[in-house]
Amino acid sequence: MAQRSGSADLPLHHGRVPAWLGQRMARLGAVMAEAIVHHYGREEFLRRLAHPFWFQSFGAVMGMDWHSSGITTSVLGALKRGLNPMAGELGLHVCGGRGRHSRQTPAELVAIGDRIGIDGTALSRVSRLVAKVDSAAVQDGFDLYLHGFVVTDDGQWTVVQQGMNDATHVARRYHWLSEGLESFVDAPHAAIEGRGQGNIVNLADRRAAPARQAQLSLLEEFGPDRLAREVAVLERKPVVAAEPLLPHLNLPHHHDVRPDDVILRRLHGALAAAAERGPQDFAELLLVPGVGARTVKSLALVAEVIHGAPCRFADPARFSLAHGGKDRHPYPVPIKVYDKTIAVLKDAVSQAKLGNDEKIGAIQRLDAQARRLERDARGPSFQAFMAEERQRSHEYGGRSVFGEEPPTEILPVPRTVA
Structure with missing residues (x-):
């Protein structure tokens, strides 16, 4: 039975x-x-997408605003543009999106089913069902506006959808996973993101089975008109049942990345691994022109998103330190570094397709080294790290929605150790 895996604001x-x-x-x-598919398979990629902490970190490492609801739209849109042209090779298909694109999901699934030989009609029914559950059966004050559906050639799937509450300026993201799913109305969610916003009517909870049956019986016995009159004079007194505590990722409203948003020892582990493994595995092994120390630092964080265990993603803000953010938080996107990161990964994956795993293995070793070093690694304070990134932003091709980052006066960077 699929279970909730966490929540977040x-x-x-x-x-x-x-x-x-x-x-x-x-x-x-x-x-x-x-x-991820090369190392762990398509089903594992679906599991990652169904994990709310990993999903947020995935968006942050790609340069999107690290804490915002916009990560959901931008990640699903990026995957749809990037993966669908390779669907024949990878066996992954991304459907849906925001607004009108979400309503096209059932038709997209039917077309995919006709093309690759799976039951697209059944998948389109799944799409409608999960949207109904999260909009009607789970009445938590959030109006759905986004629905993304990722399906494999084997018919396995993940759904990510999101609703908004304009009154509180908060979004809630819902994750579904076909693996282990036995019922659409009995605790089906892999995860729901979002802190409770008062009393929630969740008829999809397994504990609500008696309530669902009682509603059907009352409707059959009394009819809708009498029920409406009776409800109008009743005082609602909800009973809150005990529920196991789940990990909660509380994403703050502040735009800037602050020291408390990052597990610093893990950042230091990544920096130390980049310094130690970089000269061996990257400058000589990968032989991608122009790969320097700054690119290896980004690759260390990207490697963790590819290989890290679920417990590694409690601080998605840390992954924004790979490629910054479009709104200059934590700093402008270093375009030159970003492009080198893509070039290194593409070269490694291309070689792996030809049977040469040495380069893609180097990225995996970088992640393993970071985890080994983080217990004892020391490095610059968070403030010093950020100061250097901002000072060198122009050198790295820094860019944001405000334009290209101009050169700044080079000032001494504090080297205090945290």
Whole structure:
């Protein structure tokens, strides 16, 4: 039986992803998905998408606003653009999206089913059912506006959909996973993101089975008109049943990345691994022109998103330190570094397809080294790390929605050790 895996608050953000970032997100998201499928299989990629902490970290490492609701739209859009052209090779198909695109999902699934030989009509029914459950059976104050459906050639699937509450300026993301799913109305969610917003009517909870049956019986016995009159004079006194505590990711409303948002020892582990493994595994082994120390630092964080265990993603803000953010938080997107990261990964995945796993193995070793070193690694304070990134932003091709980052006066960078 699929279970909830966690929850989080997602501040509502408006605006668009600029084309220069959206194109790169599609390329980076696709090649990271290829790497995951190569190492762990398509089903594991679906499990990752169904994990709310990993999903947020995945979006953050791609340069999207690390804490905002916009990650959901931008990640699903990037995967749709990046993976669908490779669907014949990877066996992954991304449908749906925001607004009118969400309503096209059933038709997209039928077309995919006709093309690859799976039951697209049944999948389209799944799409409608999960949307109904999260909009009608789970009445939590959030209006659905986004529905993404990722399906494999084997008919396995993940659904990610999101609703908004304009009154509280908070979004809630719902994750579904076909693996282990036995019922659409009895605790079906793999995860729901979002802190409770008062009393919630959740008729999809397994504990609500008596309530669902009672509603049907009352409707049959009394009819809708009499029920409406009776309900109008009743005082609602909800009973809250005990529920196991789940991990909660509380994404703050502040835009900037602060020291408390990052597990610093893990950042230091990644920096130490980049310094130690970089000269051996990257400058000499990968032989991608122009790969330097800064690119290896980004690759260390990307490698963790590809290979890290679920417990590694409690601080998605840390992954924004790979490629910054479009709104200059934590700093402008370092375009030159971003492009080198994509080039290294594409080269490694291409070689792996030909049977040469040495380069893609180097990325995996980088992640393993970071985890080994983080217990004892020391490095710059968070403030010093951020100061250096901002000072060198122009050198790295820094860019944001406000334009290209101009050169700044080079000031001494504090080297205090945290």
